Amino acid sequence: MSMRRAVLSVFLLSLSAPLWAKNIDLDYHVRFLPDTDQAEVSLTLEKGAPVISLAFNLGKDDVYSDFKADGEWTQDSPARGTWQPADGKATLSYRVRINNKRDSGSFDARMTNDWALLRGDDLVPAVKLRQEDKTVLVSRLQFDLPKGWKSVETGWPRIGKNKFRIDNPERKFDRPTGWIVAGKVGTRRAKLGETDVTVAAPVGEGMRRMDVLTLLTFVWPHAQDVFPRDPAKLLIVGAGDPMWRGGLSAANSYYMHSDRPLVSENGTSSLVHELVHVFSRISDRDRSDWITEGLAEYYAIELMRRAGGLSEERYQKLREQLIGWSKPVKSLRTDNSSGPVTARAVLLLQELDREIRQATKGSTQPRSLDDVTRGLMRLDKASTQDFIEISENVMGGASDVLDNKLLR
Template sequence: MNLQILVSAAICVSGLLLSAMTQAADERAYKLDYTLELLPESQQAEVTIAIDKGRLLHSIEFDNLPDRYSRIQANGKLTMTEERVRWEPPAEDAKLSMKVKIPHERDPGEYDSMINWDWAIFRGDDLFPAVKTVFEDGAYAVAQLTVILPQDWSSIETGWPRKKGNQFRIDNPDRKFDRPTGWMIAGKLGTRRDTIGTTSIAISAPKGGSLKRMDLLTFFNFVWPELERAFHNTPEKLLVVGMGDPMWRGGLSASNSFFLHADRPIVSENGTSPLLHELTHMVTGISGVKTSQFNDDWIAEGLAEFYSFELIYRAGGMTQERRNHIVKKLGVWGKNVKSLRKSDSSGKITARAVVLIDKLDKEIRSASNDAFNIDHAVRELMMKRKVSLEDLDRSVEALIGAKSKVLKSALLQ
């Protein structure tokens, strides 16, 4: 009987402790509500940031961009200079709002952000400012985005999970202050959806545009198993946004989405895939470290271009002869490159980086008796994300038990 009483008491105490811990956690949580209203008539968006427990945040700062931001207003204490905006929220029901210009020319006549009477394409990164925050210890956000559309617009698509209607759950593990980043498209849209593996995929473009949605979706179904085998970590949701002119004639990736110009082929005549290039960037999240002494952008760009044909080859979409021919042609194109580490990687530098990565893959396979390949090194780099040559060298050494000979190339000095 005494034992039963002790057990009951222990259970009761455990329950009380769990309840107290849950309550304490709830007290450290604050609601972070973003509202985005699209305004085609002024080519702007009205952005609102609302926080229920402003007392948990001492201050929020972001760059003042007068050519983009206007009518910045807030309760609490708002201080603005030409360079910075500083907001000290009130204890309860804090709110900041501003107008943001949407159109942006990436190249003359080519836009990476656009709004007209029928649709809008943009990145959340460009509308919701990157902020520097000072928190109470342990404070964390429960964030969502609500989008208000013009009356005759049918839908909004983002790379974030949809809660209901035009409301999305924003949960960004890379940030303490969750921010609705990534590509978004709104308006009179045509969208194709599918679930491949564990990823919900949406391919969306304005109605009447030339993006071949079903071609893209079919290609994803074909190559996705190899992508999962290579990287293991695939996103919960993927949004592909497409449109023709006047949008920028290329591809641009974000953490949960990417843009592809409608005229870009799924697979180019040289055998590489612009679609897989951007998808590799998005899934791996790898970027190169840049300093005054060196630039390791070649790692991210070289890997993206390598997998842009390698995954097709592994899926059975090309012969080994064709695959090797692609590497050979890239080698010819980049033959005059003397260093991979001097500038941002593009064109010939990326081509030369692919040849080096292909050699590195062969070295890893040979030294490990095919126990490992380049995928294993990439998965290690994915955990670090911002990577240097030294990080790559360490990852390879851990696989083969020795320093890589390929990574001693004069191209990397």
Template sequence: MALSLLLMSTGVLAADPEYYDIRYKARLNPEEGTAHVSINLEGGELPSELTLHINKERHLNIEGSDELEVEGEKVVWRPKGRRSTLQYDFVIDEKKSRGRYDSRITDKWAIFRSDKLIPPISARAPKSLQSRATLEIEAPEKWNALTPYVKDDSGIFQLNDPGRRFIRPKGWVIAGHIGSRQDIIDGTDVVISAPLGENIRRQDTLAFLSWTLPELKKVFPEFPQKLLIVMAGDPMWRGGLSGTRSLFMHADRPLISGNRTSSLLHELVHVATGIRGDKESDWIVEGIAEYYSLETLRRSGGISERRYHEALEDLAHWGSESPNLLVKRSAGPVTARATVVLHEVDKTIQKSSDGKSSLDDVVKILATERGEITLKKFRHLAEKEAGVPLPQLERTFLEGKKKP
């Protein structure tokens, strides 16, 4: 009792958090190709200022019940009183390179990312002020909607983002006339969903994950407890795209390619790690995803040791086309060489530590911390596990200027 009084008198005890509610609502309009979005705040105290970092070509007709400043790609919203509302129209269709969509709405379905629908938002508020948030998707009659969040009895998604005081939705959304398959795999609630009428291998994908996901989770024990995999055919992007607790995969992508890699496992590693590279470290992000897609197949028995090493040899040959890894975007030959470099790093860590450590220990730390990764940080973590310098991570070697 005396200790409690002392802590209170010295201000050590933090004040109990005060909550306000954020209600996100998106009304899908297939005829116009848009979603009408409203963000409603309500509580005894609201943030004094919120800054939205919008895409001027997709976030249109922005209005609010209180003071707004719209300047370029930044919107400053200053709520007043106990309630405040901001609303806008969001253009859903968006094409990546080669004319393929990574966001699309038709008269039968819609696929998009909620963290594009709701742009990044920074809030100015006391540290004791925290949010509770929900997302409602209003769609045409007989449409269903899925996100990586739990839906309550009234069909509203209950958002959660531990550690964040201002919560906004993240991850993939699919809505419309859709079909789904669901199973609990090693403690993760996995849902495979796609538009009806397309040749989608929902059950095959669940079966594939039933023997690969448990092996992946040994490396990434903090893997999400809920996973949404959205699939569709043309004209969607012919590859995979990861998101928070979710990913998109084109229906034509094989579960295991002829070169023994797996686009699905590659994207699942992205979901597991949640890391991004700085201007020269994207090779680390993509290399980890490709290396652990291969490792997961090997460790789970999906490919033999011989096939595994053949895959590494093929990647080494391909990677020779791009000797410099320190580039802004890692793809193709860069990712191939990055995968081989990480394999060599892994072998060196295991050998120098007498098998007590491996690259697994490094990526577990990255997946726990998440966020941005740099070469300096990665090298520090890897050499700490190895107990010796790693010539494979020297800048001159990564730039292709010398051998390790």
């Protein structure tokens, strides 16, 4: 890094917190240990005194072990541990198991002798922070890679060799959430809009990096029109079997199995579906997962259509398939939207978009489902009732489409 860029990085870090704040450095250090299927993780506070306690949710399994702390570490149960840091410079260290096998036998986190692919959420578990007023933790993440491992990629801005700045303005405690890939990794990069996009995967895992970037280049302007967010960075990772054969979104990043088609035979795109999750960050409550999954699949189709990648004939055939697939569905209300429920949700959203466009046609400000989506993005979690109220507010009246027993 040049001297000018180094000075600029320090300057930007100094602006990341209010001027009245008491900034305390928090440095994460991760060392992968392939021989033991573990990573050694440490959290070092520049000054421990302003931090009263950090209570960790360690989960049900025996994933975390070998805790050592400056100060006091107490573990009331296997699922919960609390660190009360020493007053001066204080470090908490532990080990975490990397490989995580699903019931299906596939992995959603894996480490081999040559690479690791996982979410940072697992390296540092969820934390409840208690600290003195006006204290701001300035967080950085540093990796120590095994011999022969080439590089590491995360969804956070890089500030040095294998070093990243973790800054989430929505949270008081900045964890290194999102996907991480490290080892013998191949990467392709592009600047799309205001976002630095990186597609990275272990060498030899069959990830079509340039194909991914090409498709994203086509749909990106249309995604920007819908979602008024431009993440500074987006990381897309992937690998082949025995990794999970699907897609999983996370903070500033998402995962796609390398064998998944970028565009399926019916014209939808898992790649765009997960992009919508990352851009919209819409989550749900009150048995309303149809909103989250329905919107992601609706825009996986619609953005491809707007980009010119889906003809009207192909679009209508896709609708016929959705109708057939969703026939057994009696209600959209569920905590976990299945494929048929998501298909029926897409049909409802398409009908609602037409209804809104027709109702506001000729007005000074024509509206569409895009306006409903932007309204939902302002909510912490959206319920079906929230969705109905926002939709009818956008439309300027009651909706016949939403007066539907599927939503009860």
